[in-house]
Each structure stands twice: as structure tokens, then as C-alpha cells.
Amino acid sequence: MMERKLFIDGKWQEAADANRIAINDPATGEFVGSSALASRRDVDIAVEAASRALPAWAETHADNRAKILHRAADLIVERVDAIAETLTREQGKPVPDAKKEILFGVEVIRFYAEEGRRLGGSMRPASRADIRNLVTTAPVGVVGGIIPWNYPVDLYSWKVAPALAAGCTLVAKPPHETPLAIGMVVQCFADAGLPAGVLNDIPGTGPEVGAALAEHPGIRMVTATASVPAGQSIMRAAAGNLKRLSLELGGQCPFIVLDDADPAEAAAAAARRSFSNMGQICIAVNRILVSKGIHGRFVEALVAETTRIKLGHGVEPGVLYGPMLLDSGRKRVAAHIEDAVSRGGRLLAGGGAPKGAEYERGFFFEPTLVDDVPDQALAMTEETFGPLAAIRPVADDEEALRVANALPFGLSAYVYSGDLERAWRLAEKIEAGAVGVNVNDTSELQAPFGGWKMSGIGRELGREGIEAFRETKHIKLRLRG
Structure with missing residues (x-):
């Protein structure tokens, strides 16, 4: 049985209002564990922590960010059997599928650790001989991540790994239905040396915590896998400060x-x-x-x-x-x-x-x-x-x-x-x-994933998956003499 808490600013802690939720095995109905359940107050606390951590993490060299991601991946592999059994007991999928899911998530983390090293810029042609045009990118800022319950560990990696590799900090909302295996993955990131506040993990419901992330003025981007109605709600809420969105929504x-x-x-x-x-x-x-x-x-x-x-x-x-x-x-x-x-x-x-x-x-x-x-x-x-x-x-x-x-x-x-x-x-x-x-x-892994029409906007995986977390900047220089 597992009793997990919220992970904010590098520490495990109870929710601000002390709410918890029981997790039961969908195959037997038996109690598996429980989790702290976040509220809007916890969103504010987590966003503040992520905002404090952002400048130092954004300036951390890509090689150092990659080392932490690779170490986290190593730890997940070491603990994969325990994580897989937890995932099976809270979500229902057979252990072989759970293990496959987790190990693909490991591949995603390793891929983006290396993609982060390849982020760069370019020189562009200029209209005059004394002008130089440098096009570069920078982290988009604090990211809100909303993860579904059907492939919680895998899709957690799809969002967290490229955001971290891009130099962003995160407030992630794991599904309140299946938060336990993700808690074990978060511990792997912490044990790998991820600085406090860079990754904050707060299980909660969509109508409260998901909506609070989408509305929060301190969040610059929301990446979510959700239903079409949930995606529409996120878009409406995110319009307040014109957040960037990456939405993978339902299909048929x-x-x-x-x-x-x-x-x-x-x-x-x-x-x-x-x-x-x-x-x-x-x-x-x-x-x-x-x-x-x-x-x-x-x-x-x-x-x-x-x-x-x-x-x-x-x-x-x-x-x-x-x-x-x-x-x-x-x-x-x-x-x-x-x-x-x-x-x-x-x-x-x-x-x-x-x-x-x-x-x-x-x-x-x-x-x-x-x-x-x-x-x-x-x-x-x-x-x-x-x-x-x-x-x-x-x-x-x-x-x-x-x-x-x-x-x-x-x-x-x-x-x-x-x-x-x-x-x-x-x-x-x-x-x-x-x-x-x-x-x-x-x-x-190396190709973009996402939907047309009402199945979403933006792309995950591939090179596109990390570029979504970077802002483009043009620096125009005039040479003297």
C-alpha cells in the first residue's frame, strides 16, 4: 500500500486543505493506497515554487540538464518492476503492458535529454551589409502539464522530459485516479538531483486543479492530453493571458x-x-x-x-x-x-x-x-x-x-x-x-504525434516535441566601422 503526497519545491507535503483520495484496484475493488488531493491553493504554491526555480534552471547548461534526465531514467529502470506492479494495481492494465509503458517513457526521457543538447540558433540573411540577424530560442517559462489516467507514466514522460530539457520548470497535474506510479517516477527525478522547484507534482481533479493551471497568470504554457470537452475548457481558460497550448485530445x-x-x-x-x-x-x-x-x-x-x-x-x-x-x-x-x-x-x-x-x-x-x-x-x-x-x-x-x-x-x-x-x-x-x-x-519516438481538427493542436514526440517549449527570439546587430 502506498500513501503519496504532493511534491512541491523539492519536498513531499500534504495538500493545503489536507484532502486525500483512496485508490482502489479496478480488478478487485481492494484498497491499493491513497494520495493527497490538491486544490487551487496548492496550484498557487506550486506555481510560485516553479517561478523561483525558473531562472537558474533556464541558465543551467544543457549538458547538466541531460545528466539529470539520464540519471532519472536509470533510476526508473532500476525500479521498473515495483513501478509496474503499482501501475497495474491502480490502473488495471496487465504488468507486461505496464512495464512496456514505463520503459517507453524511459526512452522518451533519454531522447529529450539529448535533444536538449542540440537546441541552437541560426544566422539569417540581412537587408544591409552591416546587419547581422541571429535567431535563437529560450525556454517558454513555467509550464502546466495535465496527464491522463490511461497511460499515466508514458504520457507524463512525453510532457515532463521535453519541458525539462528545454529549460522550463513545471507544475504537473497527474490524474487523481492513478497518481501512485507517477509518484514513484517523481521520486526518481528527485533522487537524480533535479533542483527544488523545477518539477512540482500535484494530483488533482480537472475541474479544480486543471482549470486553475489553465487560468493561472504565472503559467506560460499548458500541455495536456484530455478529452475534447476538457481541451475546449482549457483553451477558454488559457485565453486570459494567451498561454501557448499543446493539446492532444480525443479521437474516433x-x-x-x-x-x-x-x-x-x-x-x-x-x-x-x-x-x-x-x-x-x-x-x-x-x-x-x-x-x-x-x-x-x-x-x-x-x-x-x-x-x-x-x-x-x-x-x-x-x-x-x-x-x-x-x-x-x-x-x-x-x-x-x-x-x-x-x-x-x-x-x-x-x-x-x-x-x-x-x-x-x-x-x-x-x-x-x-x-x-x-x-x-x-x-x-x-x-x-x-x-x-x-x-x-x-x-x-x-x-x-x-x-x-x-x-x-x-x-x-x-x-x-x-x-x-x-x-x-x-x-x-x-x-x-x-x-x-x-x-x-x-x-x-522520433516522429511528431498529434491530431487534426478537433483532436487537438500542437505536436508531441520528435524534434517538434521540444521545440514547443521554446520561444523564438530575433537579435538584430549593426556592425560599426
Whole structure:
């Protein structure tokens, strides 16, 4: 059992109003630990600490910042087994997935430690012979980071690592639902020698702490992974002092299967991307758009893949699929299924809570497939954020493209085909920040990640991920004589 506090100005401390929240295992309902729960008062205290620490950290040489980040990464690796078990018990994902998540976060930290060393400027052409134009960058300032509960450690690294490497200080708001593993990661940064006040970590709710960060005049930038409504609220609140924003918001990702695809390969990829982490992923497959010529074979293969999935407690050996985090999520999935079936969809697999004593106390839900789902159904228009994949036959590539682009979201999409040129042409026309062609994961450390349309603004990962935390400055010099 873990009892964590807020981390402000290099010290662990209780919340200003002494509030705490219990953390329970979503697989069993058992008590896992508790966390201090921040309020607006704690935001003020943390922003003040980050502001005091900013000048010295911004002037710290990039090599020294990199050494601290690398040391923190080393410590996370040393402690990965304990962090992974904590993450599984508070969030529900199986230990292998938790460990994979944490180790990718380590890669992100190491990547930005080195990218920080490569930050520089350039000389630009001038209008006169005696003029020199130097273009350089500087840290944007104090950053507010808002992290979600579905991949808390990984997405914490996406925000904290580039901001620190860029010379910014932070006030991070971990999810109040899953703050424990992040607390262990924060301790790694502290043990690595991160100066007091550079990273402040205050678990809290979005409506209070998230809103306070977005509104706070001492915060110069907010980076958040959140739902579309939450992102809209952040934008409105941030307008007060024109904060810079990096928002990765919700998606409703199409998975297109063309008639020349390998049905077994596509089905295996679709099942994993639909049901990994119980579909609680922003780039999870929501809509499967399958060419009529391959529809029957693909659906048969997908049903076989889906019905083989065995749910269980994530700490048990061999378990690859666990519970959902919240009962409210289960209710949303059930509502989307009921809506799809009432509109003529055919339930092919799953559809409710699994039977058995081992599932009675947890928030388990069967991986579910519904075929022939009409375009107006909730499963085709909203982000389910749960283990449901809606299938819709399409006549040809043009219809697949039209349906894929019909929604106001554009985070990720997937195309499976045996003809690379055909898939490439389709991928170029899909309105999304990333498209996976014959691959069911669109995140890549050295490439930018983010959404089009209402799926967000700004980019994380890649070179773009650190440039977001730097302000551009032009220095114009006149030479004498």
C-alpha cells in the first residue's frame, strides 16, 4: 500500500486543505493506497515554487540538464518492476503492458535529454551589409502539464522530459485516479538531483486543479492530453493571458481494410488495437471499415481473435487483458452497444460483463464486436473509450475515405492493404495527424504525434516535441566601422 503526497519545491507535503483520495484496484475493488488531493491553493504554491526555480534552471547548461534526465531514467529502470506492479494495481492494465509503458517513457526521457543538447540558433540573411540577424530560442517559462489516467507514466514522460530539457520548470497535474506510479517516477527525478522547484507534482481533479493551471497568470504554457470537452475548457481558460497550448485530445479512429488485404493479419492487428488496455487509448480502433469483397473472411477472423481473449487480474502471469478503470466507462460501452444494436447492428462477440466469480468485484467488460453498424450510431460518431469495435462494410476506397473523414476528429487512422501504392494514396487523403499503413500503432519516438481538427493542436514526440517549449527570439546587430 502506498500513501503519496504532493511534491512541491523539492519536498513531499500534504495538500493545503489536507484532502486525500483512496485508490482502489479496478480488478478487485481492494484498497491499493491513497494520495493527497490538491486544490487551487496548492496550484498557487506550486506555481510560485516553479517561478523561483525558473531562472537558474533556464541558465543551467544543457549538458547538466541531460545528466539529470539520464540519471532519472536509470533510476526508473532500476525500479521498473515495483513501478509496474503499482501501475497495474491502480490502473488495471496487465504488468507486461505496464512495464512496456514505463520503459517507453524511459526512452522518451533519454531522447529529450539529448535533444536538449542540440537546441541552437541560426544566422539569417540581412537587408544591409552591416546587419547581422541571429535567431535563437529560450525556454517558454513555467509550464502546466495535465496527464491522463490511461497511460499515466508514458504520457507524463512525453510532457515532463521535453519541458525539462528545454529549460522550463513545471507544475504537473497527474490524474487523481492513478497518481501512485507517477509518484514513484517523481521520486526518481528527485533522487537524480533535479533542483527544488523545477518539477512540482500535484494530483488533482480537472475541474479544480486543471482549470486553475489553465487560468493561472504565472503559467506560460499548458500541455495536456484530455478529452475534447476538457481541451475546449482549457483553451477558454488559457485565453486570459494567451498561454501557448499543446493539446492532444480525443479521437474516433477508423481502421480501413481493403479487399486485397490479408484478412488474418488485419484481424489480428485490429483486435489488438481495439482491445489493448480495454480500448482505453486515444488511438484505439473505433470504426472498422472493411471492403465488402473481404468482409466475410475478415469478420470471421476477427471474431476468432476476439473470442480468444481471456480477461484477468493484470498481476497474474500470462494475463494480457485486464479490467476497465471505471464503472462509468463500462456503462458508456454498454450504452454504445445498445444504441448500435437498436439501429440494426449485429452483435458478434461480447456485449457485457464476463461471467465468473473472479470478475464480480472488478470493472471487467468483454471485448465486443458489432457488425453492420450504421453511420449515425454512437459507436460510429463518438469515442467509446472502451472494448467495443464497430464494423461497417464499404463498397470501395472512395466510400471508405468518405466515411473515415466524415467526423470532426482526426487523431489516427489505419489502412491495411496488399497494394502499397493503393494504401499510400488513401493514407495521403485521410484527415488525421497520423496514419498507420499495415501497422496498428501510429506513435514513434522520433516522429511528431498529434491530431487534426478537433483532436487537438500542437505536436508531441520528435524534434517538434521540444521545440514547443521554446520561444523564438530575433537579435538584430549593426556592425560599426
